[in-house]
Amino acid sequence: MADLCGYFGKLLRVSLDKGSAREENIDPQVLRKYLGGTGYAARVLFDELAKGTNPLGAENKIIFVTSPLTSKRVPGGGSIILCFKSPETNAWGESRCGGDFGPELKSSGYDALIVEGKSDFPVYLTIRDREAILKPGYALVGKTVSEKTELIRKDLNDPSVSIMCIGPAGENKVRIANVMSGGRAAGRGGAGAILGSKNLLAIGVRGSQKVPIARPEELQQTIKSCLKILRNSETATSFRKHGTIGDMPANDAAGDLPTKNWISNSWGKGEQLYDEFYKKHLVKNKSCYTGCPIACGRLAEVKEGEYKTPIHEGCEYESISAFTAFIMNERIDVAIYATYLCNEYGIDTISAGALIAFAMECNERGVLQREHVGDLNLSWGNSDAIVELVRMISLREGLGDILADGVRLASQKLGKGSEQFAIHVKGLEGPAHDPRSGKILAVTYGTASRGMCHIHPLEGMAYDSGKISWGLMKYGVPDPNGLDRWDEKGKGTIAKILQDGMVIPDVLNTCKFFMYHGIGLEHLAALMSASTGWDIDGKELLLIGERTINLQRLFNFREGLRQADDLVPERILKRPEFGLYAKEEQCVIRDMESMLMEYYEARGWDRSTGIPTKAKLRELDIDGPIDGAPFGQVL
Amino acid sequence: MKIRLRLYGNIGEYGNGKIANDGTVTLLDGVTLNELCDFLQLPEKYGKIFLVNGQPHTKEFMLKDGYEVKVFSLLAGG
Numbered sequence: 001m002a003d004l005c006g007y008f009g010k011l012l013r014v015s016l017d018k019g020s021a022r023e024e025n026i027d028p029q030v031l032r033k034y035l036g037g038t039g040y041a042a043r044v045l046f047d048e049l050a051k052g053t054n055p056l057g058a059e060n061k062i063i064f065v066t067s068p069l070t071s072k073r074v075p076g077g078g079s080i081i082l083c084f085k086s087p088e089t090n091a092w093g094e095s096r097c098g099g100d101f102g103p104e105l106k107s108s109g110y111d112a113l114i115v116e117g118k119s120d121f122p123v124y125l126t127i128r129d130r131e132a133i134l135k136p137g138y139a140l141v142g143k144t145v146s147e148k149t150e151l152i153r154k155d156l157n158d159p160s161v162s163i164m165c166i167g168p169a170g171e172n173k174v175r176i177a178n179v180m181s182g183g184r185a186a187g188r189g190g191a192g193a194i195l196g197s198k199n200l201l202a203i204g205v206r207g208s209q210k211v212p213i214a215r216p217e218e219l220q221q222t223i224k225s226c227l228k229i230l231r232n233s234e235t236a237t238s239f240r241k242h243g244t245i246g247d248m249p250a251n252d253a254a255g256d257l258p259t260k261n262w263i264s265n266s267w268g269k270g271e272q273l274y275d276e277f278y279k280k281h282l283v284k285n286k287s288c289y290t291g292c293p294i295a296c297g298r299l300a301e302v303k304e305g306e307y308k309t310p311i312h313e314g315c316e317y318e319s320i321s322a323f324t325a326f327i328m329n330e331r332i333d334v335a336i337y338a339t340y341l342c343n344e345y346g347i348d349t350i351s352a353g354a355l356i357a358f359a360m361e362c363n364e365r366g367v368l369q370r371e372h373v374g375d376l377n378l379s380w381g382n383s384d385a386i387v388e389l390v391r392m393i394s395l396r397e398g399l400g401d402i403l404a405d406g407v408r409l410a411s412q413k414l415g416k417g418s419e420q421f422a423i424h425v426k427g428l429e430g431p432a433h434d435p436r437s438g439k440i441l442a443v444t445y446g447t448a449s450r451g452m453c454h455i456h457p458l459e460g461m462a463y464d465s466g467k468i469s470w471g472l473m474k475y476g477v478p479d480p481n482g483l484d485r486w487d488e489k490g491k492g493t494i495a496k497i498l499q500d501g502m503v504i505p506d507v508l509n510t511c512k513f514f515m516y517h518g519i520g521l522e523h524l525a526a527l528m529s530a531s532t533g534w535d536i537d538g539k540e541l542l543l544i545g546e547r548t549i550n551l552q553r554l555f556n557f558r559e560g561l562r563q564a565d566d567l568v569p570e571r572i573l574k575r576p577e578f579g580l581y582a583k584e585e586q587c588v589i590r591d592m593e594s595m596l597m598e599y600y601e602a603r604g605w606d607r608s609t610g611i612p613t614k615a616k617l618r619e620l621d622i623d624g625p626i627d628g629a630p631f632g633q634v635l
Numbered sequence: 636m637k638i639r640l641r642l643y644g645n646i647g648e649y650g651n652g653k654i655a656n657d658g659t660v661t662l663l664d665g666v667t668l669n670e671l672c673d674f675l676q677l678p679e680k681y682g683k684i685f686l687v688n689g690q691p692h693t694k695e696f697m698l699k700d701g702y703e704v705k706v707f708s709l710l711a712g713g
Contacts, residue, residue: 235710238645249643250707253691254684268689271643271705466709467682481679516710580691 004028005214006068006531007036012110012132014125016198017058017117021125021132026111032534033621036067036111038094039507039548041083044114045092046551046624051558055087055190056173056197058118064164064203065112067509068211068531070102075226075519076511078103078289080164080181086189087175087197088351088406089427091556092449094506095186097164097179098288098297102509104162107207119199124152124165127205137201142168144344145180152204165202166192167346169394173197174404176351176393176429180343183313184288184297187348188453189428190406214533222526226519230293233517239296240285244317248274251317252325254465255581256437258430259325260380261357262423262571264579265434265587267325276332277320283311296513300336307337307383314339314349318454321432322353327360328380338386345394350454354429355403356389358410358422367416372399423569426451426561433457435572436587438464438485442573443495443595446566449552455512459502460495462516471520472501475542486586492598500545507541507548547620550612553605554622563610566596636700637661642675646683646708649675662698669694671704681708 009028014021034040041063053059062084071077080102086093105113109130122137135155140148145167153159163181170177170192177192178185186192195201213219230236238246251257252270259267281302287295298316302309315336323335342349362368363378376399378385392400402410407429411422423430428451435442440460448456462468464485469477477497483490501521505512508524521538528536556565573589581587600607604616617623640660642650653675654660662674668685672694677683685692686705698704 234648235645238647239710242644246644247710249705250684250709253686253705253707254709255691256709462709465682465684467680468710480682485682580686580689584691 003212004031005212005533006528007031007111008109008209008211010110011112011114012127013114013116014132014134015117016115016119016123016200019119019134021134023130033544034548035507035528035544036070037065037081037507037509038083038503038552039544040112041065041081041094042092042548042551042555044112045083045085046555049085053085055085055090056193058198060085060194060197061114061116062191062194063112063114064105065509066102066106067507069524069527070106070509072100072103072289072291073223074510074527075223075230075293076505076514077509078292079509079511080105080186081506081509082179082186082191084189084191084194085559086428086450087193088190089451091426091451091559091561092552093189093191094450095179095188095191096455096506097181097184097186098511099162099181099184100289101162101164101181101205103289104205104207106211107209108205109207109209115195115198115200118197122199122201124202124204125200126156127203127207129207129209140201141171144168145346146344148202152202156204158206161204161206163202163204166195167344167394169345169347170196171201172394172396172404174347174394174396175406175409176348176355176404177346178348180346182288183343185343185348188350189450192346213531215530219527219530222523222530226523226527227293229518229523230514236294236517239513239516240294243285243296243298245274245277245298245315245320247317248321251433251437253580254437255576255579255587256434256461256465257321257325258432258434259579260328261326261361261421262430262434262569264576265436265581266576266579268579269330270325273320273324273330273332277315281315281332281336286313294513294517302333302336305333307333307387309333309337309340312340312343314343318432319349319353322350323386325432326353326357327386329383329386330381331383334383334386338390341387341390345390347390347394350431351406351429352390352393354423355393355407355410356386358407358418359389359399359403361421362414362418367414367418368399372402374398421571423571424452425568426565428452430569430572433461435568435589436576436581437461439488439589439595440464440491440495440498442568442589442592443492443599444499446568446592446596447495447499447599449549449556452568456499456503458512459498463494463498468516470498470501470515471518471522472497475501475538488589488591488595490598492595493602495599496602499549500542503545503548504541507544543620547622550616550620551622553612554624557611566610567592636664636698638698638701639703641705643705643707644710646677646681646706649677664700666698667694668692668696668698668704671698672706677706683708
């Protein structure tokens with residue numbers, strides 16, 4: 001292979017038990033096949049993690065990974081992907097975080113950082129231009145995210161070093177703990193608990209290395225073309241003005257706003273809540289990484305009152321929906337304050353809201369006893385309980401200690417039928433989109449590698465209700481305007497192509513939202529081709545997406561996940577009990593099994609087991625062992 | 636007939652010059668939601684959800700004087 005472009009061809013491996021950091025070369029053939037992000041990480045973790053690895057044990061590894069497009073120059077290129085075995089799901093875990101950390105890691109001279117082992121004492125890691133140093137982190141213990149960030153910047157005498165760190169929740173190994181960076185979160189799946197279990201409290205990076213680019217002028221021209229598309233996009237303009245939280249009124253109207261722990265899919269208060277946010281609490285929009293041409297992030301505050309909150313980032317659609325509709329809280333100031341607390345303690349806002357909704361339903365149904373609740377009033381929407389539970393979960397106090405393990409384990413511990421209203425897939429709590437608004441979402445929720453997440457299944461919802469084809473019609477996706485959102489036939493097949501295409505932003509570390517605005521696979525392929533010198537087209541990206549999903553599926557299969565783990569909770573198959581769609585029969589998911597069978601068929605997976613067939617693995621050129629034997633002998 | 640109309644999200648600007656300052660639009664009797672979209676020149680490519688007097692309806696639904704209509708276009712942010 002000619003000289004590698006677009007990559008440094010190097011990763012940094014930090015072994016905390018040895019207190020060592022060493023550079024390793026990356027096999028260019030692996031990069032060519034998996035490109036980067038969640039694709040490359042799937043290959044690494046499949047090969048390096050043994051079956052049955054304890055997610056919170058020293059043997060788990062977490063990889064921070066970039067791609068050739070991880071760059072502040074590339075539209076949507078400012079992000080980092082974290083991949084790991086998840087303590088929430090005991091299966092494939094990944095989490096994306098927008099911001100400068102990814103580009104800075106790349107500029108420090110590495111395509112990826114692998115953290116393994118466990119330190120005997122708290123440490124933090126700094127990486128500056130291929131120099132990695134582990135430093136004692138005693139002073140950081142117990143500090144909030146913003147306190148840690150400030151302390152590290154002072155310690156390094158560098159006010160703008162890019163930092164990812166955990167909060168107290170990560171230190172307490174709360175399974176919904178996130179990793180924060182500059183007001184943004186690698187939120188889902190418990191990456192923060194893994195860093196906490198390793199005694200690694202933070203990472204600071206800064207770099208000035210230039211990665212070789214194969215065809216710089218072509219790259220510049222392609223970036224210009226992408227920026228032009230974005231400038232002319234109505235949806236990009238709307239995203240800049242309203243952010244993701246601006247979707248609340250529409251999603252509520254569409255039956256896409258899970259309400260009262262998914263008893264309903266609409267609330268009728270989305271418009272009022274958003275209007276109040278926009279008029280009273282929005283400070284201004286903000287980009288997650290330096291130079292983003294869209295800047296959909298929100299800076300918000302609560303100026304006065306009991307829930308006074310400083311200006312902070314984090315009022316996204318998911319977070320605010322989780323702290324309003326999920327738990328029947330009509331006070332936007334409380335929701336803003338709760339998301340702020342989550343970001344400071346370092347827990348995932350979606351899972352936190354979902355856990356509080358679960359606790360409130362447990363309370364209503366008599367599952368919780370005085371020993372669990374104490375003086376806490378867990379009535380639906382009670383402001384004080386919402387805020388207190390965020391703290392209790394983060395610090396593992398009382399009932400919070402049970403909830404801190406996620407809704408699946410909490411329901412198993414509490415019993416009394418609470419499993420019926422513990423809403424999750426594979427152990428990951430459901431986010432703020434509802435398959436009763438569009439049926440593909442049921443398939444994508446069920447089959448997404450990391451469980452019921454808000455990012456990967458998003459394409460299904462946007463296709464069905466938003467009629468967004470993501471530029472994938474040329475690859476076999478039918479025109480969404482020709483299908484009803486409540487149709488079920490055909491949706492399994494569509495889900496497969498949507499997933500293969502829409503995993504690519506996570507393989508290339510680009511922002512998925514840019515694909516709303518007209519940046520399709522061809523543009524990403526052109527950016528990749530100019531960066532690497534490889535001739536990549538949209539079709540090849542789709543193939544690499546498929547390869548990635550199949551390898552992650554094998555990872556989960558090795559961990560014991562089976563077809564039953566592709567099912568969504570019973571409650572969300574049924575007609576909502578109240579709200580706009582309570583009388584709408586069409587929103588009921590009539591035949592989940594048939595949709596899954598159609599999906600398996602389209603995937604080339606065994607219909608009876610949901611496992612990739614040998615023929616499919618050969619076609620995708622995926623190899624490796626399970627239980628010491630080649631795939632072909634096991635599957 | 637006169638209806639009250641509000642457009643949301645990325646279609647919000649399509650009401651400019653068509654929706655009066657008091658939030659109303661005057662139309663011929665018997666207009667459907669689909670015809671309302673044509674009048675507003677809302678792009679077909681955007682998926683739309685309609686609420687009429689607070690209830691969801693499909694694009695074939697026929698409007699009457701005094702109705703309150705909300706049209707949403709979905710982007711579905713994470």
